[in-house]
Amino acid sequence: MAALTTPTVIDLAHDSVRDLNRALHQAGPGTSWRIEHPDGAHNVAVGLTEDLDVVIGGPVGYYGAGMNQRATVTIHGNAGTGVAENMMSGTVRVRGSASQSAGATAHGGLLVIDGDASARCGISMKGVDIVVGGNVGHMSAFMGQAGRLVVCGDAGDALGDSLYEARIYVKGKVKSLGADCVEKEMRAEHLAELAELLKAAERDDAPADFRRYGSARDLYHFKVDNSAAY
Amino acid sequence: MCGIAGLQVRDPSLEPRLGELLTGMLHQAAERGPDSAGVALYGDSRLTPPGHATVSLLAPDVSADEVAARVGGGATAITVSQSTVVHSPALTVSDLERAVRDAFPSAVVTGRGTGLAVLKGVGHPDALAEEFGLRAASGRQGIAHTRMATESAVTPEGAHPFSVDENVCLVHNGSFANHATIRRELRAEGIVFDSENDSEVGARFVAHQLAQGHDLEKSLRLLCERFDGFYTLLVTTGDTFAVVRDAIACKPAVVAETDAWVAMASEYRYFAGLPGIESARVFEPEPEEVHTWQR
Structure with missing residues (x-):
């Protein structure tokens, strides 16, 4: 959301991450914040619960904007492992690339990564929407349960392995599909939801250029034929 | 968990600052391995x-x-x-x-x-860096490792880097699952070990492959074929800087490169003090791909 107030600046060259997060947890809704010199620090802007506008002026380390609720967090740089992990709502934008496990286990909200995301992007996603402008690494959307993963570049090995119900859209090449992940028909409702997701991510890719992947649902239930395998 | 930091200088004017830059990287790596640390320095005129x-x-x-x-x-x-x-x-x-x-x-x-000196020991990485006089060191290539022991005891011989062949150094983050089997095989060929450490087995394996005439890249490919477990490895020879990760790539690795240097770290924040990092090319090495840089 648009900044409603003059941003409060916190400079991590002087202040600790703990001080920063405490200030953000005590901040009122509608306030805006700018974080300078993150220099790859871990746990920057985690556990936010209010409708804040937070701009981070450089790269962050592990778990940046993790557990986010309601806030809009923009990272002007790369993000380390687990950016926006366990997000519940709100928006996290990474203007650079993200390391592994981006959006892990996130229940809701929108995660946008302008660059690439590495391995296990959206692992165990539970309702989050993730839009990646570049490529994703191996085992992305592993055990995804709900939500949508949109990849505007290529996907690595074992995409959607052991997928439950998350929907995956890929524009580029898929190196290989994981167990129980299959290509599915792109129907009108899928083109419509993809168009909405791309718009939310401020991208101009054409929905018709994407393919859809989802669960074959063969791993859902115990099959008595397999009993000898256990 | 362990921390890895490595720096290969391309711009000779940075050689006098190698130790200072590596000290900053080692400090950031301390949280990943507070029980021991070590460095390998190539081309420091005091040590070598x-x-x-x-x-x-x-x-x-x-x-x-x-x-x-x-x-x-x-x-x-x-x-x-x-x-x-x-x-x-x-x-x-x-x-x-x-x-x-x-x-x-x-x-x-x-x-x-x-041109290689290896310094390692038990203790907090920051305290060891002071004892090493690392800040004042110079050179063309340096690696640093901080250890959080998993596979063997906290001892000086269990600390990294492992350098078991002339001018070759290896540091490891992770744990090899089949190191005992491979150690037995190498012992049967007459190779002597200094520790019970799993990473030493990796270093001895690479040295053994180099001795058979394979180059470093091929030796690391063979390591990927033979070793089970988790690993991010940084291997240096003074002229070559090589990084390889296992197929799952769950142990972190990030590389940054400019015209003046190439660096590898477990976490991006180790790079924050390197000159020109704002415009560096930053990427994560792909699993089971041997990345090498020559000086």
Whole structure:
């Protein structure tokens, strides 16, 4: 959301991450914040619960904007492992690339990564929407349960392995599909939801250029034929 | 969990700052491995005088002068923290190593080469960096490792880097699952080990492959085929800087590169003090792909 107030600046060259997060947890809704010199620090802007506008002026380390609720967090740089992990709502934008496990286990909200995301992007996603402008690494959307993963570049090995119900859209090449992940028909409702997701991510890719992947649902239930395998 | 930091200087004007830059990287890596640390430095004129063979060992219980006297052959020695570095202007590297082993049969030799010094020990990485005098070091290539022990005891010989072949160093984050099997196989071929550490098995395996005539890239590919477990490895030779990760790639690795240097780290924040990092090319090495950079 648009900044409603003059941003409060916190400079991590002087202040600790703990001080920063405490200030953000005590901040009122509608306030805006700018974080300078993150220099790859871990746990920057985690556990936010209010409708804040937070701009981070450089790269962050592990778990940046993790557990986010309601806030809009923009990272002007790369993000380390687990950016926006366990997000519940709100928006996290990474203007650079993200390391592994981006959006892990996130229940809701929108995660946008302008660059690439590495391995296990959206692992165990539970309702989050993730839009990646570049490529994703191996085992992305592993055990995804709900939500949508949109990849505007290529996907690595074992995409959607052991997928439950998350929907995956890929524009580029898929190196290989994981167990129980299959290509599915792109129907009108899928083109419509993809168009909405791309718009939310401020991208101009054409929905018709994407393919859809989802669960074959063969791993859902115990099959008595397999009993000898256990 | 362990922390890895490595820096290869491309711009010679940065060589006097190698130790200062590596000290900053090692400090950031301390949280990933507070129980021991080590560095390998290529081309530091104090630790490795030009034109001398150098052998690094875990410091025996005598003074550096006594070490030099017992090694003989015009050798000199300095003790740095928990290590002793022995130099000789006259002997070859292998002759100097033999003289060191003859004088100190129970010594653990931690490095040998023409421009390589290895310093390692038990303790907090920041305290060790001070004892090493790392900030004042210079050189063309340096690696640092911080250890959080998993597979073997917290001892100086269990600390990284592992340098078991002339001018070759290996540091490891992760754990090898089948190291005991491979150690047995290598022992059967006559290879002697200094520790029960799983990473030493990786280093001995790579040295064994190099001895068979394979280049470093091929040796690391063979390691990927033979070893089970988790690993991010950084291997250096003074001229080559190589990174490889296992197929799952769950152990972190990030590379940054500019015209002036190439660096590898477990976490991006280790790079924050490097000159020109704002415009560096930053990427994560792909699983089971051997990335190498030549000087």
